[in-house]
Amino acid sequence: MPRTLLFNKPYGVLSQFTDARSPSPRPTLSAYIDVPGVYPAGRLDRDSEGLLVLTDDGALQARIADPRHKLPKTYLVQVEGAPDDADLAPLRRGVMLNDGPTRPAQIRLIAPPALWDRDPPVRFRKSVPDQWIEITLQEGRNRQVRRMTAHIGFPTLRLVRWRIGDWDLDGSSPGTWHDAPTG
Template sequence: MARLILFNKPYEVLSQFTDAGSPTPRATLSNFIDVPGVYPAGRLDRDSEGLLLLTDDGRQQARIADPSFKMPKTYLAQVEGLPGDAALAALRKGVILKDGPTRPAEAERIDDPGLWPRDPPVRYRKSVPDCWLRLTIREGRNRQVRRMTAAVGHPTLRLVRWSVGDWTLAGLAPGEWREADG
């Protein structure tokens, strides 16, 4: 039976088990997970936080990570400014990035989700408001959510992946992991 691990990846942790070649050691998955034979199903950038799935099953890894399976991934994004209806409509329609148009996303403004504090904290500027968006995408290009919010004029300040398919971060503090049921 395949193993599936749900991990709440902290900010500035690499989504890999080693950091060969770096002049200064950086935190990796091996600082948190001591389970032989599991590998990340997809990526989560070093400056992003949240749900990272790891499995020992190559087919399951492909189903989770391969965009052709269109598995929904939901992100909570703290963005600069207050996106209006036009910005949200553009995200819902799909935006044009340098590598082509994105698929339509589910996008809505949400109240502050009350997440754990980030270390270091997100920069705060009195003169520039910020707000939170919930975005669900079904593809996984490099830094896609950040590039999408920037394309509509609202750069991402903090990005947390909340769910992948039916798996969520619920009940997992940063750096914690658990095996998925069944």
């Protein structure tokens, strides 16, 4: 029977099991997950947090990672500045990045979510406001959310992937994992 794990990846951890960089290897999944045969279905940047799905099912791995399957991925994003709905409108239509146009995103302003503290914390600047937004994409290019928010003038300060398809982080602490519900 295939196995699928839902992992809450902490900030600073690579989305792989080894790091060939030396002399100072960075933290990897192997510090948190000791389950043979599972591999990440997609990636999260080292400076992003949140839901990472690992599985030993190659077909499921491809379905999650391949943008052709249009599996929605939802991110909670803290941006520098105070965008309003008009500022976010280009992301709803899709924007042109250096690697081509993005698909339209579902995006909305949200109240600061009840999340765990990040280590290290996001820098706080009294003179610069910040705002949380929720973005749902059906594609996943390298650093896409960060590039999209920067494109409209609101750089990402913190990025947490909250949901992939029907799976979410509800009740998960950073650095923990559990088997995905079946059925």
